[in-house]
Amino acid sequence: MKRPRIVVGIKWVPNTQAVRFDPKTGTLIREGVPSIVNPHDLDAIELALKTREKYGGEIIVVTMAPPGAEEGLRHVIGMGVDRAILVSDRVFAGSDTLATSYTLAKTIERIGRVDLVFFGQETIDSSTAHIPAQVASWLDLPYIYYVESIEKLELKENKVVVKRKLEDRYEWYEVELPVVIGVAMHSNPPRPISLTNKLRAVTEKPIEVWTNKQLGLDPRCIGLRGSPTIVSKVTWQPEIPRKRKIYQGNPKEAVKWLIKHLEEEKVLP
Amino acid sequence: MSSRESGNQQLLKIQRIDDLLQRNLWDVDHRPHIVVDTSRCTDCEYKPCVLLCPAGCYTLVDSKLLFSYEGCLECGTCRTVCPREAITWNYPVSGRGVLYRFS
Amino acid sequence: MATKFDAIVVGAGPAGATAAYKLAEAGIKTLLVERGRGRGSKQVFGGRIYVTPVREVFPDVEKTAPIHRWVKREKISILHNSRILSLEYESPEKHSFTTYLTEFTSWIVDKAINAGAVYVDEVRVDSIVEEDGRITGIEAGGERIEASIVIDAEGVNRLLLEKLGLAERLSPEEVALGAKEVIKVGADKINERFGLEEDSGLAWLLVGEPTDYLPGGAFIYTNRDSVSIGVVVYLATAVKKAREEIYRLVEKLRLHPQLRQYWEDGDIIEYSAHLTIESGRRFMPRKLATSGLIVVGDAAGLLLNTGYTFRGVDYAVYSGYLAAEAAKKAFNLGDFSEETLRENYEKKLLGSFIAKDLRNHTGVEQIMHEVEFFEKYPVVAIDTARKLFELGYETPRIQEALRSSLKTHHINLLSFLYKMFKMVRKL
Structure with missing residues (x-):
């Protein structure tokens, strides 16, 4: 029986909790800030693992990052993914979402047969949510986002039914494979790291490093040269100090109290 | 994004525990690593956890004990001082919880 | 998964990482398991390490360890009513240094990895497995890995030893709680304000007001470009006498009118807390080894707290080293019995300077409990x-x-x- 091949694209991002803003120079202080796997990508990994539990197959994680990202790849291998590809080369430095999605799409092409491509909903360091859509576009594949679960996967018929969550409703889609799927944030909380999987991440060699030697991409389409985005300015929205007013008493009075205070603060007209 | 502006004007007064904890790096698990059976706390006279938890995870709301694991510094004090053995204590899994860099 | 190890070390603190390094160096197939992410991410200490025992294990410590400053000035002060009474001591010798334990531990873990140990982070060990009266491996998340010998370096909270029945549940009488802030000030400002040379540092202990007159003390250590300030309170008395949250005590220390000048333009870069053993001698488990198991570091009660001296990291390193030596012998003999391990580890440890220190200072903690001394x-x-x-x-x-x-x-x-x-x- 045919087993699904699932690719999950993840991003190695600076832990934004630790990033500070220097108001004098108007730049982000990234010095000494450790990186983590983008938390929303872990939902995608988890959904991939659940899919594999049900239908078997193989999960391959792909990321484009400097060599330090191996730590993050070991983390997701610790969760149970089968293998990982680290796309890492100086020529990819300075990529915007266009160049990144192009590089990732070419990487996925090179992997060979792929049935499902998962991404997290967005990243915590830029929140553009460009990548899954652009990868789908490069690969000329359908793209469904806010997906919560895989309802039915029929490789023989070459189709999948997914459920996605919108603000006010659920929607079910039946699509032809392969398909790119954006997994809704917080929809699939990641499972713990397992001892034997983590051990495998260290003792076996499940992480391959691909440079542009393997991919052979046109230098005009990758890295800084392939990136038309210009960041003109970064500004900082300082946190608004909380008033920390707490009402204690019965709910009926609380409503009046709340409206009165919201009016005073000019939140309500 | 919970990043904050660098600078220390606000540091000239006593910090609230939440603000102190914000100085650290965290990767908090969605599953709590500590569970408190607060039904055992009602007749606990001292409630030493409230003053001694260095992360202020134990608070009194209307004289009822409220526990939140998110800011836990994983020191083990609550487990040690609890006179009612009301705390099922463990460390977080998967490297989650607090991530020290300068201690 | 058919991976089998000769030795498994639980906990990559200074004790565990040292044991793993020494075992791997001897060609023993070693697994080092750590619950934290990366290296040293769950490590907290006061602020200084005594170098002599560490040098015996790591002769390159002075050249390659992440040493921040050599403590050349010691200061002990009583603080009360806006007055400070101090005793100061200065020496040109390099006897102890300040650092971040997170960095120091990373340094040892890297050595262990380079020596061939397999390092697995982000895994919390749930139990040490005992079968037919001997230790056969570890279990985490329902998965088991076997080894001929397990070294328990789990730290002060001995969840694993408790499960094995080798340690009792912690009681407030045995430990003190330390809470600390690290404040980034800048190297030049530290030198200027404390009157220090480039690589020299200060270790400052304070009693009285900083602990709200509770048994315990406060500390100030100068790191490379930051200061570590904190408060330690003995839990036995704090349980009943604490009037304020411990973090407020640390904050008051930071904002103390006579101390804040040293760091007030600095930025708090971390806030941490940790339990510290009060009386190592009493805290020590009944036995430090059983069939297939050796206990090291804090878990073994190897910490000295005299009220004016805190020693733990050097003891931890040294006990890790002794454990590795004993395990090496056990592999040579093919004998992991309790008798052999106790003979080669426990006896050595009890005959070492560590046990001598702990014996020598037994009883100090009784004084520390006498409220008068602090109130x-x-x-x-x-x-x-x-x-x-x-x-x-x-x-x-x-x-x-x-x-x-x-x-x-x-x-x-x-x-x-x-x-x-x-x-x-x-x-």
């Missing part, structure tokens, strides 16, 4: 000094100043002298 005596000392130094018309003799201070605080002179004598003898 009344600091006040008397400051009062006496005030009478001696803050002169108006009259100039009292020392004896007069002391007597009248004791009287003000309703302390009998004889009992005071007796207690001081007792303390000096214990110390």
